[in-house]
Amino acid sequence: MNARQDQVEMTAAEPQIEGSGLGRAVVALVRRDLRVALRRSGDTLQPLGFFVIVTTLFPLALQPEASLLRDIAPAALWVGALLASLLALDLLFREDAQDGTLEQLALCGQPLASLVLAKTAVHWLLTGLPLVLVAPLAALALAVPPAAVPAVLAALVLGSVTLSLIGAVGAGLTMGMRRNGSLLAILVLPLVVPVLIFGARATAFAISGEAVAAPLYLLGAMAVLAVTLAPFAVAAAVRIGLE
Amino acid sequence: MSELVAENLHLWRGEQHVLRGIGFALSRGQCLQIMGANGSGKTTLLRALCGLVPLEEGEVRWRGEIVSRSPHSFHTALGYLGHDNGLKPDLTALENLRFATQLRRRAAAAEVAAALERTGVPECSGLLLRRLSAGQRRRVALARILLTEAPLWVLDEPASNLDPRGQSLVTELLAAHVARGGMAIVATHQPLGLVAPQLVAMALQ
Numbered sequence: 197m198n199a200r201q202d203q204v205e206m207t208a209a210e211p212q213i214e215g216s217g218l219g220r221a222v223v224a225l226v227r228r229d230l231r232v233a234l235r236r237s238g239d240t241l242q243p244l245g246f247f248v249i250v251t252t253l254f255p256l257a258l259q260p261e262a263s264l265l266r267d268i269a270p271a272a273l274w275v276g277a278l279l280a281s282l283l284a285l286d287l288l289f290r291e292d293a294q295d296g297t298l299e300q301l302a303l304c305g306q307p308l309a310s311l312v313l314a315k316t317a318v319h320w321l322l323t324g325l326p327l328v329l330v331a332p333l334a335a336l337a338l339a340v341p342p343a344a345v346p347a348v349l350a351a352l353v354l355g356s357v358t359l360s361l362i363g364a365v366g367a368g369l370t371m372g373m374r375r376n377g378s379l380l381a382i383l384v385l386p387l388v389v390p391v392l393i394f395g396a397r398a399t400a401f402a403i404s405g406e407a408v409a410a411p412l413y414l415l416g417a418m419a420v421l422a423v424t425l426a427p428f429a430v431a432a433a434v435r436i437g438l439e
Numbered sequence: 440m441s442e443l444v445a446e447n448l449h450l451w452r453g454e455q456h457v458l459r460g461i462g463f464a465l466s467r468g469q470c471l472q473i474m475g476a477n478g479s480g481k482t483t484l485l486r487a488l489c490g491l492v493p494l495e496e497g498e499v500r501w502r503g504e505i506v507s508r509s510p511h512s513f514h515t516a517l518g519y520l521g522h523d524n525g526l527k528p529d530l531t532a533l534e535n536l537r538f539a540t541q542l543r544r545r546a547a548a549a550e551v552a553a554a555l556e557r558t559g560v561p562e563c564s565g566l567l568l569r570r571l572s573a574g575q576r577r578r579v580a581l582a583r584i585l586l587t588e589a590p591l592w593v594l595d596e597p598a599s600n601l602d603p604r605g606q607s608l609v610t611e612l613l614a615a616h617v618a619r620g621g622m623a624i625v626a627t628h629q630p631l632g633l634v635a636p637q638l639v640a641m642a643l644q
Contacts, residue, residue: 224541228530235529296523303489304542305515439492 221306222314229318243284244326250276251334262339269338270399274392276334277327277352281359282381284323288315288364289371289434298371302438312434313427316364324356340403347402347412354415355395361426362387368433391418441466442502442622443591449496450480450487457483462497463641467590470613470623470633475643481626482522484643485595488624489519501591515543518589520597524580528569532560532579535568540586554582559608573600581612592616592623 233240254272255265292298292315301311331352332345340348366384373379398411441464450458457480465471473481486492488499490510499506501513519525526535533551540546555561558578563571568579577600584592592613598606610632613623617637625631631638 220545221542224538228527228534228538231534232527232529291527294523295527296521296525297527299491299519299521299523300525300539300542302491303514303517303519305511305517306542 225314233322243280247276247280252337265339269340270396274396285363285367288319288367293371309427309431312430320360328352344402347408351398354419355391357419358391358422361422364430365433368437371437444500447497467620471639473626479643518584518587518592520594533564539583554585558582594625
């Protein structure tokens with residue numbers, strides 16, 4: 197085997213990260229996670245592929261009637277997004293726990309809640325955001341009228357942020373276990389049902405042309421709550437998971 | 440004056456009483472060597488000292504502060520090398536070490552290169568960790584400990600997977616660290632080449 201193939205080009209001119217303490221640590225962590233994800237793009241893209249497959253199989257399996265597709269579109273989009281986000285959670289902490297880098301994060305003297313928030317943000321950027329970006333295609337396949345697409349996307353952005361953060365708590369608790377998939381689902385699903393309900397509702401309202409503000413506000417409130425409170429729960433879960 | 444004091448540590452793992460009233464005090468320039476049969480709780484003790492496993496009884500004090508209540512200053516002063524190297528297989532040795540250092544302080548590429556030179560694996564700098572042998576990875580992990588510039592090292596079998604030269608490298612690094620006034624807690628059966636008062640030995644049953 198040619199060892200040179202594995203020689204990754206050294207970035208000698210990589211800029212020094214300025215700033216002190218936590219800021220520098222967070223920037224370094226975000227960079228590292230993005231770099232690792234780029235080198236394992238197959239794993240990273242898997243949940244996205246799942247979402248695309250699920251949402252595009254519905255039109256094939258059902259009668260090709262626009263009104264029928266439109267009726268099931270909210271359910272198909274949101275169940276697909278929810279299951280894809282569950283699938284993606286396995287990527288969040290498991291490998292870091294296995295190679296010992298998560299221990300190092302817990303022991304580096306920086307607040308763990310901020311570090312896991314950064315990790316979850318990168319995770320959303322790599323699994324949640326791509327899902328939002330391909331959602332217009334899935335929506336079109338499900339005969340969602342183009343005028344409704346912006347509201348559907350807004351709901352998906354807010355919902356996927358909440359899904360990532362709540363899921364991160366479950367991922368932290370179960371990261372040490374082998375074959376943790378079903379346990380993770382049992383832990384996380386009851387907590388994310390509100391996101392599913394309001395997300396699907398917002399989508400249904402948007403499709404039927406009604407006002408979507410109310411469910412969107414609720415989704416937004418849940419996202420804000422998750423961003424502010426979940427990091428502490430995730431940090432506590434990770435500490436328990438590390439034991 | 441003891442910088443690190445552990446008193447009456449107790450810990451159960453399920454039904455098993457693993458740590459039974461363990462205590463020690465460590466001052467600057469001292470190394471604590473922990474010995475004991477496999478399964479005697481060496482790793483558990485180290486993880487409990489670091490705060491990765493909560494103690495059921497007893498306390499650890501770092502410079503007079505109780506670690507479980509204010510872990511920040513203790514963790515800033517701690518370099519921990521466990522069974523796992525704490526390195527990502529999908530990053531190069533250089534990227535791994537820069538990241539590990541940036542978690543704590545600003546890191547210059549030259550410093551990282553010097554640390555890899557010191558641990559004898561400068562040629563691995565640009566290679567992905569997954570392509571290195573277990574011994575080379577351990578050496579990169581030792582470079583990570585050097586780069587922390589932490590006064591307290593906690594090392595769990597630091598010489599595992601290392602060849603005889605690597606084992607003497609570990610003792611050299613430890614001797615230099617202790618001579619600079621650093622402290623170390625090492626779980627190993629290998630002779631460390633230090634004598635009392637620099638070496639404190641402890642055997643777990």
